[in-house]
Amino acid sequence: MNSTARGTVEMTAAMMISGTIGWFVVVSGQPVMDVVFWRCAIGAPVLLAVCAALGLLRGTLTPRLLLFAALGGVAIVLNWLLLFAAYSRASIAIATAVYNTQPFILVALGALFFAERLTLNKLLWLGLAFIGMLLIVQAKPSAGYLGSEHLLGILLALGAAFFYALAAVVAKKLKGTPPHLIALIQVCVGTLMLAPFANFNALPADASTWAVLLTLGVVHTGLMYILLYGAIQKLPTHLTGALSFIYPVVAILVDYLVFDHRLQAIQLAGIAAILFAAAGMTLGWTWWKPAAGAPVGRV
Numbered sequence: 001m002n003s004t005a006r007g008t009v010e011m012t013a014a015m016m017i018s019g020t021i022g023w024f025v026v027v028s029g030q031p032v033m034d035v036v037f038w039r040c041a042i043g044a045p046v047l048l049a050v051c052a053a054l055g056l057l058r059g060t061l062t063p064r065l066l067l068f069a070a071l072g073g074v075a076i077v078l079n080w081l082l083l084f085a086a087y088s089r090a091s092i093a094i095a096t097a098v099y100n101t102q103p104f105i106l107v108a109l110g111a112l113f114f115a116e117r118l119t120l121n122k123l124l125w126l127g128l129a130f131i132g133m134l135l136i137v138q139a140k141p142s143a144g145y146l147g148s149e150h151l152l153g154i155l156l157a158l159g160a161a162f163f164y165a166l167a168a169v170v171a172k173k174l175k176g177t178p179p180h181l182i183a184l185i186q187v188c189v190g191t192l193m194l195a196p197f198a199n200f201n202a203l204p205a206d207a208s209t210w211a212v213l214l215t216l217g218v219v220h221t222g223l224m225y226i227l228l229y230g231a232i233q234k235l236p237t238h239l240t241g242a243l244s245f246i247y248p249v250v251a252i253l254v255d256y257l258v259f260d261h262r263l264q265a266i267q268l269a270g271i272a273a274i275l276f277a278a279a280g281m282t283l284g285w286t287w288w289k290p291a292a293g294a295p296v297g298r299v
Contacts, residue, residue, distance in 0.1 A: 007234030011243040014227035019250025021220045022092035023258055025084045028212045030204065032084045035216065036077060037198040040190030042217020043225075047184040050226055056181045068173045069182050073189030075167035080190075083160035090153025092255040093263060094136055096248045097271040098157035103281040104129055105165040113169070125281045132273030139266045179229040187221060241282040248275055 001009075025035055051057055086095035104126050110116035137154060174182055204210055232240055252271065255261045263271070279285070 011231035015246035043221030046222025073186035135270030
Protein backbone atom coordinates (compact mmCIF):
# COMPACT_ATOMS: atom_id res chain seq x y z
CA MET A 1 0.00 0.00 0.00
CA ASN A 2 1.49 3.34 -1.07
CA SER A 3 1.61 6.44 1.12
CA THR A 4 -1.48 8.11 -0.39
CA ALA A 5 -3.61 4.97 -0.13
CA ARG A 6 -2.55 4.45 3.48
CA GLY A 7 -3.26 8.08 4.28
CA THR A 8 -6.72 7.75 2.71
CA VAL A 9 -7.51 4.73 4.88
CA GLU A 10 -6.26 6.54 8.01
CA MET A 11 -8.23 9.72 7.24
CA THR A 12 -11.39 7.75 6.48
CA ALA A 13 -11.07 5.83 9.75
CA ALA A 14 -10.41 9.03 11.72
CA MET A 15 -13.46 10.75 10.27
CA MET A 16 -15.70 7.75 10.87
CA ILE A 17 -14.57 7.66 14.50
CA SER A 18 -15.24 11.40 14.80
CA GLY A 19 -18.70 10.92 13.35
CA THR A 20 -19.67 8.59 16.20
CA ILE A 21 -18.52 10.83 19.06
CA GLY A 22 -21.96 12.39 19.55
CA TRP A 23 -23.41 8.91 20.03
CA PHE A 24 -20.98 8.14 22.88
CA VAL A 25 -21.40 11.57 24.48
CA VAL A 26 -25.20 11.19 24.60
CA VAL A 27 -25.32 7.55 25.78
CA SER A 28 -22.76 8.23 28.52
CA GLY A 29 -25.49 10.09 30.40
CA GLN A 30 -22.80 12.17 32.11
CA PRO A 31 -22.64 15.97 32.50
CA VAL A 32 -20.78 17.55 29.59
CA MET A 33 -18.07 18.92 31.90
CA ASP A 34 -17.31 15.41 33.18
CA VAL A 35 -17.34 13.89 29.70
CA VAL A 36 -14.76 16.38 28.40
CA PHE A 37 -12.64 16.00 31.56
CA TRP A 38 -12.46 12.22 31.24
CA ARG A 39 -11.86 12.46 27.50
CA CYS A 40 -8.78 14.59 28.23
CA ALA A 41 -7.61 12.65 31.28
CA ILE A 42 -7.85 9.27 29.53
CA GLY A 43 -6.59 10.51 26.16
CA ALA A 44 -3.49 12.19 27.62
CA PRO A 45 -1.61 8.98 28.58
CA VAL A 46 -2.33 7.50 25.14
CA LEU A 47 -0.88 10.54 23.36
CA LEU A 48 2.01 10.72 25.85
CA ALA A 49 2.99 7.15 24.98
CA VAL A 50 2.83 7.94 21.25
CA CYS A 51 4.91 11.13 21.61
CA ALA A 52 7.49 9.29 23.71
CA ALA A 53 7.70 6.44 21.19
CA LEU A 54 8.22 8.94 18.35
CA GLY A 55 10.89 10.81 20.30
CA LEU A 56 8.89 14.05 20.32
CA LEU A 57 9.53 14.86 23.99
CA ARG A 58 13.25 15.51 23.61
CA GLY A 59 14.39 19.06 22.85
CA THR A 60 11.05 20.30 21.49
CA LEU A 61 9.22 21.71 24.53
CA THR A 62 10.13 25.40 24.43
CA PRO A 63 8.29 28.08 26.49
CA ARG A 64 6.89 29.59 23.27
CA LEU A 65 5.54 26.21 22.11
CA LEU A 66 3.96 25.52 25.49
CA LEU A 67 2.33 28.98 25.59
CA PHE A 68 0.68 28.82 22.18
CA ALA A 69 -0.23 25.14 22.48
CA ALA A 70 -1.83 25.87 25.86
CA LEU A 71 -3.83 28.75 24.38
CA GLY A 72 -4.97 26.45 21.60
CA GLY A 73 -5.81 23.83 24.22
CA VAL A 74 -8.12 26.23 26.05
CA ALA A 75 -9.91 26.96 22.76
CA ILE A 76 -10.21 23.26 21.90
CA VAL A 77 -11.63 22.39 25.33
CA LEU A 78 -14.20 25.19 25.09
CA ASN A 79 -15.03 23.90 21.61
CA TRP A 80 -15.70 20.40 22.98
CA LEU A 81 -17.78 21.70 25.89
CA LEU A 82 -20.04 23.76 23.63
CA LEU A 83 -20.40 21.12 20.91
CA PHE A 84 -21.20 18.32 23.35
CA ALA A 85 -23.76 20.55 25.07
CA ALA A 86 -25.36 21.25 21.67
CA TYR A 87 -26.02 17.56 20.94
CA SER A 88 -28.82 17.13 23.47
CA ARG A 89 -30.47 20.41 22.50
CA ALA A 90 -30.34 20.69 18.71
CA SER A 91 -29.65 17.01 17.87
CA ILE A 92 -26.35 15.50 16.75
CA ALA A 93 -27.14 16.03 13.05
CA ILE A 94 -28.03 19.72 13.28
CA ALA A 95 -25.27 20.54 15.78
CA THR A 96 -22.70 18.84 13.52
CA ALA A 97 -23.95 20.68 10.42
CA VAL A 98 -23.83 24.07 12.16
CA TYR A 99 -20.41 23.18 13.57
CA ASN A 100 -19.18 22.83 9.99
CA THR A 101 -19.39 26.60 9.56
CA GLN A 102 -15.80 26.58 10.91
CA PRO A 103 -14.22 27.43 7.52
CA PHE A 104 -16.22 30.66 7.29
CA ILE A 105 -15.33 31.74 10.81
CA LEU A 106 -11.69 30.97 10.04
CA VAL A 107 -11.88 33.12 6.90
CA ALA A 108 -13.43 35.96 8.90
CA LEU A 109 -10.71 35.73 11.55
CA GLY A 110 -8.07 35.70 8.84
CA ALA A 111 -9.51 38.86 7.30
CA LEU A 112 -9.71 40.60 10.69
CA PHE A 113 -6.33 39.68 12.17
CA PHE A 114 -4.10 38.66 9.26
CA ALA A 115 -5.36 40.99 6.50
CA GLU A 116 -6.22 37.97 4.35
CA ARG A 117 -8.24 38.83 1.27
CA LEU A 118 -12.01 38.26 1.50
CA THR A 119 -12.95 37.55 -2.12
CA LEU A 120 -16.35 37.61 -3.80
CA ASN A 121 -16.14 33.85 -4.26
CA LYS A 122 -15.71 33.33 -0.51
CA LEU A 123 -18.55 35.75 0.24
CA LEU A 124 -20.86 33.77 -2.03
CA TRP A 125 -20.03 30.53 -0.20
CA LEU A 126 -20.59 32.36 3.08
CA GLY A 127 -23.99 33.55 1.79
CA LEU A 128 -25.01 30.00 0.89
CA ALA A 129 -24.02 28.74 4.36
CA PHE A 130 -26.00 31.59 5.93
CA ILE A 131 -29.08 30.58 3.92
CA GLY A 132 -28.60 27.04 5.22
CA MET A 133 -28.44 28.38 8.78
CA LEU A 134 -31.69 30.31 8.27
CA LEU A 135 -33.44 27.20 6.95
CA ILE A 136 -32.37 25.20 10.02
CA VAL A 137 -33.36 27.95 12.47
CA GLN A 138 -36.73 28.52 10.80
CA ALA A 139 -37.67 24.84 10.89
CA LYS A 140 -39.91 23.71 13.71
CA PRO A 141 -37.91 21.39 16.00
CA SER A 142 -39.08 17.81 16.38
CA ALA A 143 -40.69 16.57 19.58
CA GLY A 144 -37.37 15.65 21.17
CA TYR A 145 -35.83 19.10 20.66
CA LEU A 146 -38.32 21.77 21.69
CA GLY A 147 -38.48 25.55 21.74
CA SER A 148 -35.64 27.65 23.04
CA GLU A 149 -33.46 24.58 23.65
CA HIS A 150 -33.33 24.00 19.88
CA LEU A 151 -32.13 27.53 19.21
CA LEU A 152 -29.72 27.34 22.15
CA GLY A 153 -28.25 24.17 20.68
CA ILE A 154 -27.62 25.95 17.37
CA LEU A 155 -25.95 28.86 19.18
CA LEU A 156 -23.79 26.45 21.19
CA ALA A 157 -22.68 24.72 17.97
CA LEU A 158 -21.80 28.10 16.46
CA GLY A 159 -19.78 28.91 19.56
CA ALA A 160 -17.99 25.57 19.24
CA ALA A 161 -17.15 26.39 15.61
CA PHE A 162 -15.77 29.78 16.68
CA PHE A 163 -13.43 28.26 19.27
CA TYR A 164 -12.28 25.58 16.81
CA ALA A 165 -11.42 28.31 14.31
CA LEU A 166 -9.64 30.22 17.08
CA ALA A 167 -7.57 27.12 17.86
CA ALA A 168 -6.70 26.86 14.16
CA VAL A 169 -5.50 30.48 14.18
CA VAL A 170 -3.30 29.77 17.21
CA ALA A 171 -1.97 26.64 15.47
CA LYS A 172 -0.51 28.89 12.75
CA LYS A 173 1.97 30.06 15.37
CA LEU A 174 3.10 26.45 15.81
CA LYS A 175 3.98 25.67 12.21
CA GLY A 176 6.54 22.89 12.09
CA THR A 177 5.62 21.54 15.53
CA PRO A 178 4.69 17.82 15.55
CA PRO A 179 0.87 17.74 15.69
CA HIS A 180 0.87 14.76 18.08
CA LEU A 181 2.76 16.91 20.58
CA ILE A 182 0.28 19.78 20.17
CA ALA A 183 -2.60 17.36 20.80
CA LEU A 184 -0.86 16.03 23.93
CA ILE A 185 -0.42 19.53 25.36
CA GLN A 186 -4.05 20.36 24.55
CA VAL A 187 -5.51 17.38 26.42
CA CYS A 188 -3.16 18.00 29.35
CA VAL A 189 -4.42 21.58 29.47
CA GLY A 190 -8.00 20.26 29.34
CA THR A 191 -7.34 17.89 32.23
CA LEU A 192 -5.91 20.67 34.43
CA MET A 193 -8.54 23.17 33.31
CA LEU A 194 -11.54 20.96 34.12
CA ALA A 195 -10.26 19.02 37.12
CA PRO A 196 -11.65 21.61 39.61
CA PHE A 197 -15.11 21.20 38.06
CA ALA A 198 -15.17 17.42 37.63
CA ASN A 199 -17.72 15.61 39.76
CA PHE A 200 -15.43 13.22 41.68
CA ASN A 201 -18.04 12.77 44.42
CA ALA A 202 -20.48 11.06 42.05
CA LEU A 203 -18.35 8.89 39.78
CA PRO A 204 -20.13 6.49 37.40
CA ALA A 205 -21.05 3.31 39.26
CA ASP A 206 -21.60 1.00 36.27
CA ALA A 207 -19.06 -0.60 33.97
CA SER A 208 -20.92 0.40 30.81
CA THR A 209 -20.54 4.12 31.53
CA TRP A 210 -16.82 3.70 32.21
CA ALA A 211 -16.53 1.72 28.96
CA VAL A 212 -18.08 4.65 27.09
CA LEU A 213 -15.73 7.17 28.77
CA LEU A 214 -12.70 4.95 28.08
CA THR A 215 -13.75 4.72 24.43
CA LEU A 216 -14.02 8.51 24.22
CA GLY A 217 -10.53 8.89 25.69
CA VAL A 218 -8.67 6.03 23.98
CA VAL A 219 -10.47 5.76 20.63
CA HIS A 220 -12.08 9.16 19.99
CA THR A 221 -9.08 11.09 21.31
CA GLY A 222 -5.87 9.05 21.29
CA LEU A 223 -6.45 6.79 18.29
CA MET A 224 -8.39 9.39 16.31
CA TYR A 225 -5.60 11.99 16.62
CA ILE A 226 -2.95 9.42 15.68
CA LEU A 227 -4.88 8.42 12.54
CA LEU A 228 -5.79 12.01 11.64
CA TYR A 229 -2.30 13.46 11.91
CA GLY A 230 -0.75 10.42 10.27
CA ALA A 231 -3.11 10.93 7.32
CA ILE A 232 -2.46 14.68 7.09
CA GLN A 233 1.27 13.99 6.75
CA LYS A 234 0.65 11.63 3.82
CA LEU A 235 -2.17 13.30 1.85
CA PRO A 236 -2.37 16.39 -0.35
CA THR A 237 -4.46 19.20 1.13
CA HIS A 238 -7.36 18.86 -1.31
CA LEU A 239 -7.79 15.15 -0.51
CA THR A 240 -7.62 15.80 3.24
CA GLY A 241 -10.33 18.45 2.84
CA ALA A 242 -12.54 16.17 0.77
CA LEU A 243 -12.29 13.22 3.16
CA SER A 244 -13.04 15.45 6.16
CA PHE A 245 -16.69 15.57 5.05
CA ILE A 246 -17.07 11.91 5.97
CA TYR A 247 -17.36 13.15 9.57
CA PRO A 248 -20.66 15.11 9.25
CA VAL A 249 -22.19 12.47 6.99
CA VAL A 250 -21.48 9.72 9.55
CA ALA A 251 -22.76 11.92 12.42
CA ILE A 252 -26.04 12.58 10.59
CA LEU A 253 -26.48 8.86 9.83
CA VAL A 254 -25.77 7.97 13.47
CA ASP A 255 -28.38 10.46 14.63
CA TYR A 256 -30.95 8.86 12.34
CA LEU A 257 -30.06 5.17 12.79
CA VAL A 258 -29.32 5.18 16.52
CA PHE A 259 -31.58 7.91 17.89
CA ASP A 260 -34.25 7.83 15.17
CA HIS A 261 -34.07 11.61 14.79
CA ARG A 262 -35.87 12.30 11.53
CA LEU A 263 -35.03 15.62 9.92
CA GLN A 264 -37.61 17.72 8.11
CA ALA A 265 -37.13 18.55 4.45
CA ILE A 266 -36.26 22.17 5.26
CA GLN A 267 -33.65 21.00 7.80
CA LEU A 268 -32.13 18.61 5.27
CA ALA A 269 -31.96 21.46 2.75
CA GLY A 270 -30.25 23.68 5.31
CA ILE A 271 -27.72 21.00 6.23
CA ALA A 272 -27.01 20.32 2.55
CA ALA A 273 -26.47 24.04 1.90
CA ILE A 274 -24.02 24.39 4.80
CA LEU A 275 -22.03 21.25 3.93
CA PHE A 276 -21.93 22.12 0.22
CA ALA A 277 -20.77 25.66 1.00
CA ALA A 278 -18.16 24.35 3.45
CA ALA A 279 -16.91 21.92 0.79
CA GLY A 280 -16.73 24.73 -1.76
CA MET A 281 -14.75 26.92 0.63
CA THR A 282 -12.43 24.13 1.82
CA LEU A 283 -11.73 22.69 -1.62
CA GLY A 284 -11.44 26.05 -3.38
CA TRP A 285 -14.35 25.67 -5.77
CA THR A 286 -15.33 28.74 -7.78
CA TRP A 287 -18.80 29.89 -8.82
CA TRP A 288 -17.68 30.58 -12.37
CA LYS A 289 -14.84 29.73 -14.72
CA PRO A 290 -12.09 32.37 -14.96
CA ALA A 291 -12.06 34.26 -18.23
CA ALA A 292 -9.50 33.13 -20.77
CA GLY A 293 -6.13 34.52 -19.77
CA ALA A 294 -7.32 35.60 -16.34
CA PRO A 295 -5.17 34.56 -13.37
CA VAL A 296 -6.58 31.55 -11.52
CA GLY A 297 -7.55 32.03 -7.88
CA ARG A 298 -8.27 35.77 -8.02
CA VAL A 299 -12.02 35.53 -7.41
